[in-house]
Amino acid sequence: MTGLHTDLYEIRMATSYLRRGMTEPATFSLFARALPDDRGFLVCAGLADCLDFLARFHFDDEELDYLGEELGLPDSDLDALAHLCFEGDVWAVPEGRVVFANEPLLEVTAPLPQAQLVETALLNFLTFSTAVATKAARCRIAADGAALVDFSARRTHGVNAAFAAARLSAMVGFAGTSHVASACRFGLWPVGTMAHSYIEAFSSEREAFRAFAEDFPEATVFLVDTYDTLAGVHTAIDVAKTLNLPGGRVAVRLDSGDLDALARAARKILDDEGLPGARIMASGGLDEHAIARLTAAGAPIDSYGVGTKMGVSADAPSLDTAYKLVEYAGRPVMKRSTGKATFPGPKQIYRGESGEPDVLALRTEPPPEGYRPLLTPVMRTGERVGSGHELFDARSRFEHDLAWLPEAALRLRAAEPVHVRRSAQLNDLLARTLHASTS
Amino acid sequence: MTGLHTDLYEIRMATSYLRRGMTEPATFSLFARALPDDRGFLVCAGLADCLDFLARFHFDDEELDYLGEELGLPDSDLDALAHLCFEGDVWAVPEGRVVFANEPLLEVTAPLPQAQLVETALLNFLTFSTAVATKAARCRIAADGAALVDFSARRTHGVNAAFAAARLSAMVGFAGTSHVASACRFGLWPVGTMAHSYIEAFSSEREAFRAFAEDFPEATVFLVDTYDTLAGVHTAIDVAKTLNLPGGRVAVRLDSGDLDALARAARKILDDEGLPGARIMASGGLDEHAIARLTAAGAPIDSYGVGTKMGVSADAPSLDTAYKLVEYAGRPVMKRSTGKATFPGPKQIYRGESGEPDVLALRTEPPPEGYRPLLTPVMRTGERVGSGHELFDARSRFEHDLAWLPEAALRLRAAEPVHVRRSAQLNDLLARTLHASTS
Numbered sequence: 114m115t116g117l118h119t120d121l122y123e124i125r126m127a128t129s130y131l132r133r134g135m136t137e138p139a140t141f142s143l144f145a146r147a148l149p150d151d152r153g154f155l156v157c158a159g160l161a162d163c164l165d166f167l168a169r170f171h172f173d174d175e176e177l178d179y180l181g182e183e184l185g186l187p188d189s190d191l192d193a194l195a196h197l198c199f200e201g202d203v204w205a206v207p208e209g210r211v212v213f214a215n216e217p218l219l220e221v222t223a224p225l226p227q228a229q230l231v232e233t234a235l236l237n238f239l240t241f242s243t244a245v246a247t248k249a250a251r252c253r254i255a256a257d258g259a260a261l262v263d264f265s266a267r268r269t270h271g272v273n274a275a276f277a278a279a280r281l282s283a284m285v286g287f288a289g290t291s292h293v294a295s296a297c298r299f300g301l302w303p304v305g306t307m308a309h310s311y312i313e314a315f316s317s318e319r320e321a322f323r324a325f326a327e328d329f330p331e332a333t334v335f336l337v338d339t340y341d342t343l344a345g346v347h348t349a350i351d352v353a354k355t356l357n358l359p360g361g362r363v364a365v366r367l368d369s370g371d372l373d374a375l376a377r378a379a380r381k382i383l384d385d386e387g388l389p390g391a392r393i394m395a396s397g398g399l400d401e402h403a404i405a406r407l408t409a410a411g412a413p414i415d416s417y418g419v420g421t422k423m424g425v426s427a428d429a430p431s432l433d434t435a436y437k438l439v440e441y442a443g444r445p446v447m448k449r450s451t452g453k454a455t456f457p458g459p460k461q462i463y464r465g466e467s468g469e470p471d472v473l474a475l476r477t478e479p480p481p482e483g484y485r486p487l488l489t490p491v492m493r494t495g496e497r498v499g500s501g502h503e504l505f506d507a508r509s510r511f512e513h514d515l516a517w518l519p520e521a522a523l524r525l526r527a528a529e530p531v532h533v534r535r536s537a538q539l540n541d542l543l544a545r546t547l548h549a550s551t552s
Numbered sequence: 553m554t555g556l557h558t559d560l561y562e563i564r565m566a567t568s569y570l571r572r573g574m575t576e577p578a579t580f581s582l583f584a585r586a587l588p589d590d591r592g593f594l595v596c597a598g599l600a601d602c603l604d605f606l607a608r609f610h611f612d613d614e615e616l617d618y619l620g621e622e623l624g625l626p627d628s629d630l631d632a633l634a635h636l637c638f639e640g641d642v643w644a645v646p647e648g649r650v651v652f653a654n655e656p657l658l659e660v661t662a663p664l665p666q667a668q669l670v671e672t673a674l675l676n677f678l679t680f681s682t683a684v685a686t687k688a689a690r691c692r693i694a695a696d697g698a699a700l701v702d703f704s705a706r707r708t709h710g711v712n713a714a715f716a717a718a719r720l721s722a723m724v725g726f727a728g729t730s731h732v733a734s735a736c737r738f739g740l741w742p743v744g745t746m747a748h749s750y751i752e753a754f755s756s757e758r759e760a761f762r763a764f765a766e767d768f769p770e771a772t773v774f775l776v777d778t779y780d781t782l783a784g785v786h787t788a789i790d791v792a793k794t795l796n797l798p799g800g801r802v803a804v805r806l807d808s809g810d811l812d813a814l815a816r817a818a819r820k821i822l823d824d825e826g827l828p829g830a831r832i833m834a835s836g837g838l839d840e841h842a843i844a845r846l847t848a849a850g851a852p853i854d855s856y857g858v859g860t861k862m863g864v865s866a867d868a869p870s871l872d873t874a875y876k877l878v879e880y881a882g883r884p885v886m887k888r889s890t891g892k893a894t895f896p897g898p899k900q901i902y903r904g905e906s907g908e909p910d911v912l913a914l915r916t917e918p919p920p921e922g923y924r925p926l927l928t929p930v931m932r933t934g935e936r937v938g939s940g941h942e943l944f945d946a947r948s949r950f951e952h953d954l955a956w957l958p959e960a961a962l963r964l965r966a967a968e969p970v971h972v973r974r975s976a977q978l979n980d981l982l983a984r985t986l987h988a989s990t991s
Contacts, residue, residue, distance in 0.1 A: 305560025
């Protein structure tokens with residue numbers, strides 16, 4: 114089902130346009146009006162879902178029956194919708210690149226009814242994915258080189274959101290995921306230890322540790338906080354020594370309490386007991402701020418399991434995105450609502466090499482000297498074009514942009530996004546459109 | 553795919569149990585450790601997804617291949633997993649009922665490997681759905697009788713989350729949804745007006761209003777804030793009068809600015825112009841607090857479109873839920889981690905008629921005089937039992953519990969949940985289990 118995955122007003126508007134022959138090309142621009150608090154950048158994501166949706170977009174018989182029988186659309190409307198698919202052009206910023214407020218993540222140019230009907234789905238895919246990818250990127254920055262693993266599958270907004278969180282966190286540099294189905298689908302490193310229930314199912318922690326180490330001697334992560342954390346570390350060491358596990362294959366996981374203090378104490382015990390190669394993993398309600406505090410304190414933590422707060426982008430579970438008409442039938446248009454004004458015309462983002470402001474320009478403008486365009490064609494007359502939509506490509510682009518971002522934009526609190534200036538031509542069009550719509 | 557929709561540690565633990573013949577019955581209890589800030593209750597939801605998942609749970613050939621080839625599980629493990637499905641018992645609080653911290657939403661009793669493997673999925677479904685249903689219920693309380701419509705499809709965490717938000721908001725009394733696919737699937741009232749782009753696609757607001765009213769004379773909602781809101785109200789009235797639209801079928805939608813002041817001004821203009829039956833709809837970034845302010849101010853708003861902040865449960869996009877082993881092979885167990893202690897044994901929640909504290913008891917205890925149980929059997933040896941899983945039933949239960957909740961629990965800020973006291977038998981078991989695990 115693709116046709117009905119939309120808001121009713123899109124269908125009302127589209128049928129109104131179709132009845133009136135208003136099928137001239139329209140360009141819609143999808144962008145974030147503002148960045149959430151503390152964010153210095155957004156990591157573009159969700160484009161693959163958009164392209165899949167657009168390529169499949171149509172109304173099937175069941176959907177048309179619903180529109181006729183339940184919404185009362187006449188046969189003439191249903192005939193028109195039955196013949197409708199997406200035949201437009203799409204420009205987009207590739208997945209993994211960073212953008213700022215008012216920079217289009219995607220622009221659609223298509224006959225007006227088509228471009229209107231896909232609004233809901235495009236906003237959904239890009240908003241959700243970009244929010245989660247950005248949150249995961251912030252965890253990556255906070256970890257400062259420590260390994261990160263996605264533990265979010267149990268609290269994302271449904272199964273499909275768990276797949277997305279695993280894929281998006283891998284895109285920004287997470288080392289693996291606990292979600293096995295995602296590891297299988299995307300070729301990620303599956304990571305898993307044991308739960309407290311495992312310890313409790315045995316008659317003692319020692320018995321549980323021994324059983325687990327016997328079963329998984331290649332990579333044994335002992336969860337040590339079920340009863341008393343530091344006693345658990347000692348028990349893990351005893352078991353590892355009894356079974357002659359190499360120190361490099363042993364780790365302890367801390368999932369509660371003062372992680373900094375416990376990590377230091379555990380590190381000392383492991384070192385004193387002759388296991389300097391054993392690693393320490395931390396988990397339990399972590400987000401970028403908690404990780405940054407541990408990093409800043411110098412806590413000897415080798416890897417972090419990051420779950421819920423990344424997977425739902427807890428402090429910013431959505432973005433203030435908009436999908437706005439910027440041109441219809443060759444006429445630039447804009448909205449002037451209080452606090453929600455938009456800029457007219459199809460656009461391009463031009464970016465310099467070394468931290469100078471981005472330039473938001475008209476698509477037809479040449480780039481300023483030394484600048485490169487961010488928006489690239491990804492669909493022409495409904496057919497996909499270009500390449501580079503694989504996870505590996507997106508990860509490379511993110512690494513490039515992460516190195517490019519200035520320190521002020523990387524900050525986790527009170528970040529300063531890179532400035533975006535409007536080109537003279539865009540400002541000129543803005544003034545002329547404003548004048549035309551008020552005169 | 554159901555078998556791999558889990559965290560890797562579940563598979564590691566399950567295979568370890570299977571190798572050791574640890575397949576005695578285990579009971580896990582799923583509950584929220586605490587309510588999010590400002591919440592006075594939770595609305596249980598997501599059970600239908602859990603039961604569908606449990607009924608279908610198995611490892612298919614592709615999944616087994618992955619576990620063998622990529623994770624290196626030996627054939628003996630794969631054989632055991634291939635024969636595994638969910639054959640357990642499930643007790644749950646039916647959808648639509650309200651619960652409080654530490655009250656189980658669901659308890660599973662099954663052979664240990666089965667009960668362990670389904671943890672990730674059950675936590676995911678119940679946490680997400682309960683969070684969103686609770687957020688929507690708070691909007692319902694804030695609206696104090698005004699109609700509510702779900703506008704969230706464009707910013708939920710994927711398509712399936714859009715279906716869930718439409719269904720869950722209907723469960724707590726929303727009148728309709730903008731998401732057509734959800735309206736079709738669940739038999740909800742589809743609601744839709746026009747977007748700003750519709751206005752902009754015409755050469756003037758008046759022309760756009762006239763076209764829309766001609767096309768949809770049965771229910772014409774004019775979006776009036778594209779250029780100047782109150783001028784837009786006058787234009788809408790002119791068009792309605794020109795086309796002789798009955799006042800009762802006309803509405804204006806305010807989507808930006810000071811909604812209280814604009815609603816009052818619009819109401820006065822509509823009344824002065826002889827359209828006292830015309831309605832006013834408000835939308836634009838609303839949540840329960842914004843709605844409550846408008847309600848308290850007496851803003852003359854007839855209906856609210858509530859989108860993103862409800863659909864992602866913006867201030868609490870997840871809950872601090874846990875799935876904890878409480879009994880294995882007849883032995884009560886508990887966890888003592890700092891701040892994460894659990895209560896042993898299978899449980900029942902007993903509730904009184906008129907706001908007295910709930911009683912968290914052992915499942916085998918009789919109810920206190922005048923109290924009724926909340927947890928009911930929903931699955932026996934892997935087969936669904938009981939009825940009442942329909943949306944209509946859940947909605948009725950929510951209405952009952954909404955009327956039952958005391959004022960302090962209904963508050964949107966600094967709410968006071970109903971107190972939950974532990975029965976003497978539960979306290980006794982707690983003391984004995986604590987003693988056994990430390991001695």
